[in-house]
Amino acid sequence: MNSHLFPHIGKVIASTGSRHFPRMLHDLIRTQLAVDAMHIRQMRVEPVGRSAARNEPEAVKNPALLAETVFSELSTVAPADRAAECGPATISDASQLHLTRRKDGYRYVISVYRCPSQRFSAQERSLLQDISPVLLPMVEKHITALQPPAEHLQPSPEIVQQGLDTLRQRFHDRVRLLGLRLSNRETEVCVGLLAGRTAPELAEQLQLKVNTVESYLKRAAIKLGISGRHSLMRWMYSPEERATDAA
The missing domain is CATH 3.30.450 (Beta-Lactamase)
Incomplete structure (x- = not known):
């Protein structure tokens, strides 16, 4: 050259x-x-x-x-x-x-x-x-x-996991505030839905059928006094007093 x-x-x-x-x-x-x-x-x-x-x-x-x-x-x-x-x-x-x-x-x-x-x-x-x-x-x-x-615009796996851990801890805190107890599967389904995953995605991740995932959600919803996924979102991010009153 x-x-x-x-x-x-x-x-x-x-x-x-x-x-x-x-x-x-x-x-x-x-x-x-x-x-x-x-x-x-x-x-x-x-x-x-x-x-x-x-x-x-x-x-x-x-x-x-x-x-x-x-x-x-x-x-x-x-x-x-x-x-x-x-x-x-x-x-x-x-x-x-x-x-x-x-x-x-x-x-x-x-x-x-x-x-x-x-x-x-x-x-x-x-x-x-x-x-x-x-x-x-x-x-x-x-x-x-x-x-x-x-x-390059996507968060790293470590950051994603940190976000899930924080979300899971907050969910546990809200549940304890209400004096309730959810099973591990019910908790994982709720946390997964709150993190934006769909029922089919959770079914693949947890190695369950989609109907089984939906059953866990229904059981958790009954315990939390809510009606479904959208209510779960409102319950999770509403003031703690309102969540206590709803129970």
Whole structure:
């Protein structure tokens, strides 16, 4: 890789996750070949065993989860006043190259375009391919920064367990306040429902039939003086005096 690319690469990396990234990446590509527009996007695909970087026109057909487009100054791909409405993928007569990378069930694509019908030479295709191992991972990091994976937003198992333990303890405290006694199964069903689980989910977790779970709920409801799941929610989070009066 040519050393003169390093300052441009540094600018692209520094702009990862910002609104400047597409323009920085576009400028980096233009140091290697003239393009009228650049388009990056992320698509969901079936996971594969390895990442790939290659020409793949069919990628355009897949719906994008995230897409960003940059037009060159004085571009003939689309008039400046239509840039917001007309992406390069909609222009059928534009010469185009696509680089793609598959990873963790997603496809990351960089597309470059010329218009009208100015074909990319074999040398230009080779130049773009040569820097694709640098370009595509940066696109992936940029899109990941914009849209963190859903699993990163989920609480850890330890935090979930702590929440269940706190809920279970509060439930025990409320039951003792009323001078009642529930079986372990009745307690687990009530705590599970209060935690947002459904009867089928509890049945699978406790290795019971759904009807059995519902039977435990009915028994607990009779002891607590309530009518069902929604009443259980109201009972649990109502002031303690009201729960005592209800009994």
